[in-house]
Amino acid sequence: MALHKTQTLYIYNSISKEKEKFSPINKGAVGMYVCGPTVYSNVHMGNCRTFLSFDLVFRYLKHLGYKVRYVRNITDAGHLENDGESDEDPIAKKAKLENIEPMEVVQKYTVDFHQTMARFNALPPSIEPTATGHIIEQIEIIEQIIKQGYAYQVNGSVYFDVTTFNKDHHYGKLSGRNLEDMISNTRALAGQSEKKNPQDFALWKKADSGHIMRWASPWSDGFPGWHLECTAMSTKYLGQQFDIHGGGMDLKFPHHECEIAQSEAIHKKSPVNYWMHANMLTLNGKKMAKSTGNNILPAELFSGENTLLSKAFSPGVAKFFMYQAQYRSILDFSDDALVASEKGYNKLMDAYKSIDDISCSEHSSIDITIWRQSCYDAMNDDFNSPILIAQLFEGVKHINTLKEAKASITKEDLQVLQNTMHGFIFEVLGLTDATSMETGNDDKLSGAIELLIELRNQARNNKDFATSDKIRDDLQQVGIQLKDGKEGTSFSLS
RNA sequence: GGCAUCAUGGCCGAGCGGCUAGGCAGAGGUCUGCAAAACCUUCUACAGCGGUUCGAAUCCGCUUGAUGCCUCCA
Structure with a gap:
C-alpha cells in the first residue's frame, strides 16, 4: 500500500497563507510545476537553494508513493516587460558581450546548471521544457486572451489589460495587493508608455532592429512576454488546473500573479491548488543576486576558492546545511554555519555506517515505530526538514546506545531502523556519502x-x-x- | 511611499497557548601509553513596552530593527 494512504501531508499554501491538507486532483498522482532558471550565467547558491527545496518536495512525494510529473522550465528567451531604454534581454545582451550566438549562451549555462544539480544529487525533473521551444503555444494563449477581451495591441506589441481583468477578477490575490493601491503608488512614475496602464504587462513585444532573438507572430516579429512561458508550458504538460506550483519567493509578484491572471483570463478558473514559495538564501544579510555580485557559486564552494570560505565543502554538506533550515525561512550563508553543518553531517553518516555493528536481541527496549512515525510527522508538516534532521539525530542516539549494548533491539526492529535511516537520508534528503x-x-x-x-x-x-x-x-x-x-x-x- | 515577511541561548536554526527540538561551540566524564576520534552528561533564549489568559517565545496592540517585492531575479 502506498504510504500516502497512511501519511497525511500538509502544505503551506502561499495563497491562503495556511497549511492545508494535501489532496491531489487525481488520486495517487501529482502535477508539479517549478519556475526554472534563466540561463544567461552560472547558477549561484541562492538559485540552487530553491531547486533543492523543490527536489526535497519531489523526492518526498515520490517516497510517499505518488506518481509525480515534475515540470521545471528552462528560460532561454530573455523576458522583457518594460519599455524603458535601459531594459534589454539579458540573454541577447550576454551574447553581445561574449560575441557568440544567443543559443550558445543558453547551451553553455544550461549544461552548467545540469552539472551543478547533478553534483547536488538533485533528481532531474520529468519534463524540462524550454521557452523557445514553446513559442507557438505562447502565441495561441495570447490569441485566446485577446479573444476574451483582456489584452490589447499597440504598435505590434500586445499587453495584458490588468484594469479590465480586475473588474471581474482579483489581480493581486496571491501577493496581497490590490490594483487601486498599485495605481496610486506608481502614478508619478508613469512616463511616455504605449501601455494603457503602468500595471499592464507585455504578452508580446515587437523586436527592434537590434534584437537578436525574434519570432514571427500575427502582431509583429518579436518575442513573448516573460510571464507567458510558464502558463504555456504548465498548461500543456499539466493541464488547466494542477496541484503544485513552486518557485522562489521573489517570483511571487509579479511573475506568479501574472500567471494566475493569464490562466484565469482564458480558463476561467484558478490554475494552481497549492502555491509554494521557497525563501531566499542571503549572503551578508542580503539576497544573493547575479547582478549585484552578492553571490557565491557552487564551484567556489566545492573548491573553497572564495575569500568567504575557510575550506572546501562537499555538495552533500551544502545541501545538509540548507535542509537544516525550513524552506520558507530566510537562510544566511556563512562559513561558520557550513563548518557546523559539516560536523553534524559526518556524525550522521558515521552513525549510519555503524548500524551493521549492532547485534540483535529477543526484545526491543526502544520503540522504533514511534520514532519512525516522528520522522514522517516532520516531513508531513510542510516538509519540515530541520525537524526531520533532529529526528535522524535521535536515530543516531539510538544507534550509539545499541552499539554500547545499553539498549536492545530485535532483528525486525533493527531492519526498520536501518530502512528508515536509509530512506530519509538517501531517498528523501538525497544526501550522498562523499567522505567514504x-x-x-x-x-x-x-x-x-x-x-x-x-x-x-x-x-x-x-x-x-x-x-x-x-x-x-x-x-x-x-x-x-x-x-x-x-x-x-x-x-x-x- | 505601498504590500509582505521576520526578530529565539556564544553561533546556526525548530517551535504556532501549558510538557521549554536538533546541530556546532563551551564545560564535565568514559575510553586511551599520551592524544585525536568516538560516545555519554550538561549549561543558557525567546528585540522592547503594554494587553488578553489560570498560564504566552507562541494570540492582540504599539515601538524599534532587519529583509523581500513594487524594474530582471530562485
Missing part, C-alpha cells in the same frame, strides 16, 4: 595506510611511542586521520 573511500576508489592508498597502521600498532606494543606518534602525526599532516577504537584502528580522509 568509494569516491576515491583508491585501493592502493588504503592498502598503504593499513600497512602504516600495522607498523604503528607494532611500535605501540613495543612501547616505542616515538615511532607510533610519528606515524600518527605525519599522516595527520597530509590529511589522514587515524581513529583508535575498541575494534582497532580506522582512518578517514579530510
